[in-house]
Amino acid sequence: MQSLVLPKRKSSWISNSLKEKLIHGFFFLNGILSVLVLLGIFALLLLTAIPAFREVNIFSFLFGLDWNPTSYVKEVYGIVPMLVSTFMVTLGALVIAVPIGIGTAAYLSDVANPRVREIVKPVVEILAGIPSVVIGFLGIVLLGPIIAKVFNIHNGLNALNGSILLAVMALPTIISITEDALKNVPVSYESASLALGATKWQTVIKVKIPAALSGIIAATMLGMGRAIGETMTVLMATGCAPAMPESFLGPVRTLTSSIAIELGEVAYNTTHYYALFALGLVLFILTFIINLISDIYLHKFEKVNR
Amino acid sequence: MIGKKTLSLLIAFLMLFSAKAHADMLQIKGSDTLINLVQALSEQYMQKNPGSYIAVTGGGSGTGVAALINNKCDIANASRLMKAKEIEQALNNNVKVNRIVIALDGLSVIVNADNPLFRLTMGEIGKIFRGEVTNWSEVGGENMPITLYGRQSNSGTFVFFRDAVLKGDYSQKMNRMNGNAQIVAAIKQDKSGIGYVGVGYVKNATGLTVLKVAANPKADYASPLNSADVKSGKYPISRPLNQYINGTPTEKIRDFIEYELSPTGQRIVEEEGFFPISEEYKKFNEKAGF
Incomplete structure (x- = not known):
């Protein structure tokens, strides 16, 4: 800070305009670094995935109902069960996490007294720091038996288990971003609503939450990104049977867990190896589409709001 | 320095x-x-x-x-x-x-302690894990669906059990567990479950039954916990x-x-x-x- 206040030094060995340019260049590099990394990852995925389709028909890959690359009889590469599993677990997690997340955020920003907030907020943030392997373990030894008992089934390693665990993991993201969004709603909105005779409840539900919708959607999308890419928890808690999922009370096997299970021991440069990268590419494209949709939606919303 | x-x-x-x-x-x-x-x-x-x-x-x-x-x-x-x-x-x-x-090395086949079944033949185990038999009543047990627990395909045990016992593919409905200990944990909680693990993992375990296995319906049943039977080859699922x-x-x-x-x-x-x-x-x- 101090150097900004001081008058220009005459002894500077480098001209100010050059300095300016260098700094500009440095920040430019920083700015495009993540773009370069992204492009690099995409190129790598694409190049490593393409050889898979020399031996696997792309239609049987995208629409096949069986995945068994280490078969005793005949290798098959069909990703539909894994896509369905991934969507089931992710959507299940959102159905649980979004209402709870918005509720918690509204409570924290508008209802809770400062003292309660001081305690609850850090606790929510600590929740984000629990390693996924620990959550997965709780899914096996704690949540699984509870689900089995509640639904009167033999075991609790299923999509519901995964959804609940992922919801827990997505909650901190959803809560903190939604709370920020609610806090950023101009006080004038709230005052106006209250002045018109609305109750506090009506103000939160009918004024503040709609006004903060763009932030809430962003929170939901980030939570969804967290859920769709999570690996260890679903690997441990969902049973991982490769068959087509039958219900939320049956085992599922997501794209991420398949990659994690099989990449460890696959022989390099085989069709199986390339097919796993093709799975990674599918996952990448999925998350890309989700981000794109949310982005488009957010822009639309901002325009309407203006 | x-x-x-x-x-x-x-x-x-x-x-x-x-x-x-x-x-x-x-x-x-x-x-x-x-x-x-x-x-x-x-x-x-x-x-x-x-x-x-x-x-x-x-x-x-x-x-x-x-x-x-x-x-x-x-x-x-x-x-x-x-x-x-x-x-x-x-x-x-x-x-x-x-x-x-x-x-x-002996591999043991385990079920929950509440499952009254205590023995199976190699053929029956193969049928169960291939998904051809899906109810315990078909192999002399209670009328209860079978839940399969096995290892993931990166495991050598997964390959050995498939090649030596199944001689075919695992049922697509088999749960793929992340290690021996997880299979033991799952079987302890699941009355309908069956799984396979290294014998070292069940020697002192409670809440489950280590099945006796016969090479064929005419052969004697033997337990992997009895080292004499593994040594003599009477217990059929062992590997050198x-x-x-x-x-x-x-x-x-x-x-x-x-x-x-x-x-x-x-x-x-x-x-x-x-x-x-x-x-x-x-x-x-x-x-x-x-």
Whole structure:
């Protein structure tokens, strides 16, 4: 800070305009670094995935109902069960996490007294720091038996288990971003609503939450990104049977867990190896589409709001 | 600071020399199933024979076999047999492989303690895991659907069980668990479950039943907990744990392998949770010159 206040030094060995340019260049590099990394990852995925389709028909890959690359009889590469599993677990997690997340955020920003907030907020943030392997373990030894008992089934390693665990993991993201969004709603909105005779409840539900919708959607999308890419928890808690999922009370096997299970021991440069990268590419494209949709939606919303 | 640096350099130098001094130490490489056992064996051997040096490393059966083919190790540990292709590759490198069986590994099939079933035949186990039998009543149990628990495809046990028992593909509905301990945990909680794990994982476990298994409907049922039955081959789901060497062994290699096969060595095998070799494999080893 101090150097900004001081008058220009005459002894500077480098001209100010050059300095300016260098700094500009440095920040430019920083700015495009993540773009370069992204492009690099995409190129790598694409190049490593393409050889898979020399031996696997792309239609049987995208629409096949069986995945068994280490078969005793005949290798098959069909990703539909894994896509369905991934969507089931992710959507299940959102159905649980979004209402709870918005509720918690509204409570924290508008209802809770400062003292309660001081305690609850850090606790929510600590929740984000629990390693996924620990959550997965709780899914096996704690949540699984509870689900089995509640639904009167033999075991609790299923999509519901995964959804609940992922919801827990997505909650901190959803809560903190939604709370920020609610806090950023101009006080004038709230005052106006209250002045018109609305109750506090009506103000939160009918004024503040709609006004903060763009932030809430962003929170939901980030939570969804967290859920769709999570690996260890679903690997441990969902049973991982490769068959087509039958219900939320049956085992599922997501794209991420398949990659994690099989990449460890696959022989390099085989069709199986390339097919796993093709799975990674599918996952990448999925998350890309989700981000794109949310982005488009957010822009639309901002325009309407203006 | 400089003193410390010089000292560490000196130590590194000395280590280099001492390594050179023991350039004739035995190099053993391979299977991760075998690594703890062979390490225990070599530690005891080195204590008994001061001046002998044995280095044991893991990396998987494939790593060990590849090292042997390329003449980069003295003994390769392998929990599977060498493939015909690999033996051929070795011959091309003037490596004539010789196999010795040093221990047996038993695989146990387990169900929940509340499941009244206590025995199955190999054929029935195969049908269950292939998904052809889906209710316990079809194999003499209660009327209750079967839930399958197995390992993930990166596990050697997954492959062994498939090739030795199923001789076909696992049911797509089998839950793929992340390790032996998880299968045990799942079976303890699931009355309808059946799974397979290394016998070391169930020796002291409660809440589950280790099934007795018969090779065929006419054969006797045997339990993997009874080491006599695993040794005699009466318990049908066991696999030999192998070591491969190049041709006629040197005196040092021979001495170590003879120690492994001696009563002391075989007692260590048992302490490590595996089973001593059976008569059948003793004869096999004799043919190989041990």
